[in-house]
Amino acid sequence: MHIYLSKIVNLPTAKRLPAYLYILQQLKKNGQKHVSSSHLAGKMNIEPILVRKDIEAIQVSGTPRIGYSVENLINTIESYFEWNQTQHAILFGVGELGVAILGNQELANLGLRIVAAFDSDPRKVNKFIHGVMVFDLLYLHEIIEDFKVNIAILCFPSGMVQCLVDELVSAGVTGVWSFSSQNLTIPDSVVTQKDDLTSGFVELCAKLRRNELVFRL
Amino acid sequence: MHIYLSKIVNLPTAKRLPAYLYILQQLKKNGQKHVSSSHLAGKMNIEPILVRKDIEAIQVSGTPRIGYSVENLINTIESYFEWNQTQHAILFGVGELGVAILGNQELANLGLRIVAAFDSDPRKVNKFIHGVMVFDLLYLHEIIEDFKVNIAILCFPSGMVQCLVDELVSAGVTGVWSFSSQNLTIPDSVVTQKDDLTSGFVELCAKLRRNELVFRL
DNA sequence: TAGATTGTTAATCGATTAACAATC
DNA sequence: TAGATTGTTAATCGATTAACAATC
Numbered sequence A, B: 001m002h003i004y005l006s007k008i009v010n011l012p013t014a015k016r017l018p019a020y021l022y023i024l025q026q027l028k029k030n031g032q033k034h035v036s037s038s039h040l041a042g043k044m045n046i047e048p049i050l051v052r053k054d055i056e057a058i059q060v061s062g063t064p065r066i067g068y069s070v071e072n073l074i075n076t077i078e079s080y081f082e083w084n085q086t087q088h089a090i091l092f093g094v095g096e097l098g099v100a101i102l103g104n105q106e107l108a109n110l111g112l113r114i115v116a117a118f119d120s121d122p123r124k125v126n127k128f129i130h131g132v133m134v135f136d137l138l139y140l141h142e143i144i145e146d147f148k149v150n151i152a153i154l155c156f157p158s159g160m161v162q163c164l165v166d167e168l169v170s171a172g173v174t175g176v177w178s179f180s181s182q183n184l185t186i187p188d189s190v191v192t193q194k195d196d197l198t199s200g201f202v203e204l205c206a207k208l209r210r211n212e213l214v215f216r217l
Numbered sequence C, D: 001t002a003g004a005t006t007g008t009t010a011a012t013c014g015a016t017t018a019a020c021a022a023t024c
Helices: A011-029 A037-044 A048-057 A070-080 A096-102 A105-109 A137-146 A161-170 A197-216 B011-029 B037-044 B048-057 B070-080 B096-102 B105-109 B137-146 B161-170 B197-216
Strands: A087-092 A112-118 A132-135 A151-154 A175-178 A191-194 B087-092 B112-118 B132-135 B151-154 B175-178 B191-194
Touching: A011 A037, A011 A048, A011 A070, A011 B197, A037 A048, A087 A096, A087 A137, A096 A112, A096 B096, A105 A112, A105 B197, A112 A137, A132 A137, A151 A161, A161 A175, A175 B197, A191 B197, A197 B011, A197 B105, A197 B175, A197 B191, B011 B037, B011 B048, B011 B070, B037 B048, B087 B096, B087 B137, B096 B112, B105 B112, B112 B137, B132 B137, B151 B161, B161 B175
Parallel strands: A087 A112, A087 A151, A112 A132, A151 A175, A175 A191, B087 B112, B087 B151, B112 B132, B151 B175, B175 B191
Antiparallel strands: none
């Protein structure tokens, strides 16, 4: 399918799209053909105008009095994220967190295929974990090429993260999803997503502190 | 120690504070007494004026030509997050992800103490995992009271999340850190931080898509 | 037609950045 | 004094919200 999106969707909008998708898929199950911006807004606790703006951004248009086509929205959002094709990823660090990610079904449902894992611990190498083979780093380049891997998932706490990332970038990986708390330097052409546990906790603490102060007033 | 912060720090600023803290702690190790906004900005790849605004927000003042007191900044940031006192938390769902969090040393270093875990699987109950006892849900209220727990960490994929959250809120928990992809409804007085794996992956995909479009121009 | 809903254009808001005066 | 750095005040920028005209 060829849906051509010339417009660049801003990040806050892009992050709301999956939430819309989830609601839309439920509506589709219930046989609903159309949906209004106010319905979506109600479900998401945001303003209808924001929904309309988001939908405008992905260049879907609706019909006054009737709303937007559920089918059309679903297809456009799915193709925006390229979730109609599977994404090949490799994972580094088969510790407890790495194993949890390898076994996560929801990620698989979104089209993420982890084609190989790597670990420096020889006791872990050459075994299957959640159906994924653990390799020695020696085979890195070979596997990236063979499987056309574009996403790397980093699940080891710290250490040589930057060296590995440089290697990955030179091998052609376009997205790095890091669970390490270390800061990474990467070229603009490569994308990172940092989801380490400490920054999540830090954000929680920040919100707690803010709330305390707000409610003290 | 009594550092009184009347000002409410905005979230983007609050999220940068730990990164400053990390740099400041390294400076302190090296015996540096003062630091300039431009030094911190350089390390973090942001503008010096933003650093000065952030420091203004936590109400630390500096000295022209000399900079800010490293010691003073460290103390103020640590006390802002209340990291000088430990935070008591309980964890729900001792699956692979839950175990990974129970064993995470970095979280412990930030003062997070997981005082108990809960799981509905009777085979997991009454065992220690990473030094933390797994309880049946029956003991929920008792443990929250006894340990003065204010943070709950949710590590099970989905299901009865909302019911549990309602229970936790009524028991007096003030922060919910959720790794479930389910949306939660909570009162304004309680804070949530949602760090489920799918939303991280979604954000990565969104950035990948944006980057593709930007570099295609 | 009437009325609900989209879609456009302008206003607002919060965060960042800029300019420059104050200060050691 | 001269110059580097803070701190204040204003400008900009991006995202959200508001107002209302267009449309089915």
